[in-house]
Amino acid sequence: MEVTCPLCAAHGEAVLWRDDFCRVIWVDDPDYPGYCRVILNTHVREMTDLPEDERQRLMAVVFATEGALREALNPDKVNLASLGNQVPHLHWHVIPRFHDDRHFPDPIWAAARRLPRSPAEGCEDLRRRLERTLAALLTPPE
Numbered sequence: 001m002e003v004t005c006p007l008c009a010a011h012g013e014a015v016l017w018r019d020d021f022c023r024v025i026w027v028d029d030p031d032y033p034g035y036c037r038v039i040l041n042t043h044v045r046e047m048t049d050l051p052e053d054e055r056q057r058l059m060a061v062v063f064a065t066e067g068a069l070r071e072a073l074n075p076d077k078v079n080l081a082s083l084g085n086q087v088p089h090l091h092w093h094v095i096p097r098f099h100d101d102r103h104f105p106d107p108i109w110a111a112a113r114r115l116p117r118s119p120a121e122g123c124e125d126l127r128r129r130l131e132r133t134l135a136a137l138l139t140p141p142e
């Protein structure tokens, strides 16, 4: 744990699913309802710093998140990104993309091509649906 790291010292995150290894959070971005982040719980810099089984465990959560978003939103594309240039603590961005979204076909961090959307409705429903799907995909049966 690094005291200055915002992902180690996270508070107020909207957690959709978590275990002792990682968590999936809802990113509150009005342009991108359904944008999720998968965050390793411990402070690790690169995927190759993890042992092989933990790399697979983390990616299984990323892929479950992608699957939950596809089921809920049927996006035109899902973007997976691991940057960490600003916060070098392993996390994956999982972003549902649509042909008419604010930045398509560019990455969401590029200059916008379109005006902001009006505030999305139904985000609470979407959040609950993602929570349920992730629980079903990731929680092993008793």
Ligand SMILES: [Zn+2]
Residues within 6 Å of the ligand: 001, 002, 005, 006, 007, 008, 009, 042, 043, 044, 088, 089
């Ligand atoms: Zn950290």
